[in-house]
Amino acid sequence: MISHDKDEPTSIVISSYYTVHPDDRQKFIDAVVPHLAPSAQNPGSVYYVFAQDLSDPNTFHLSEGWRNQEALDIHNASAPFQTALREVMTGVRIVGRQGQRYEIAAQGAGDPPSVATGE
Incomplete structure (x- = not known):
């Protein structure tokens, strides 16, 4: 994973999963x-x-996670993404897929709550 400044605001989140045919796993x-x-x-x-x-x-x-729609549009039009998309769509049998887009109205720290030590 490569990430940028973790404090940079995120306005768009995309969360997806892909299940591929076992014979196409490496192609994916x-x-x-x-x-x-x-x-x-x-x-x-x-x-x-x-x-x-x-x-x-x-x-x-x-x-x-994307700062804004313009950044997502640039990504979607980029040559590396378009190449990967074309290779997946023409060479990989996807047997399951689901994706969700979320637009963030507010954000804050996502740290888990403290765990009681039992002391």
Whole structure:
């Protein structure tokens, strides 16, 4: 994962998962990995992360945070993203997918609550 200033405001969050056919798992990884760093380095990218599911090796989770719609539009039109999208759409059997877009009205620290020590 490459991230920018963690204090940078995030106004758009995209959270998705993709489940791919087991025979296409490596094709999916090979298509996605080259665009991760360029996507994370786009102006307005707060974070851009793909991660393999710990309980299903054929499921991958995408989490993206963008400063604004303009930054997301630039990412979506970028050559690295368009190349990855084309490779996935033409060479990978996606057997499940769900994505959600969230527009953030307010944000604050997301630290978990303290755990009681039992003392």
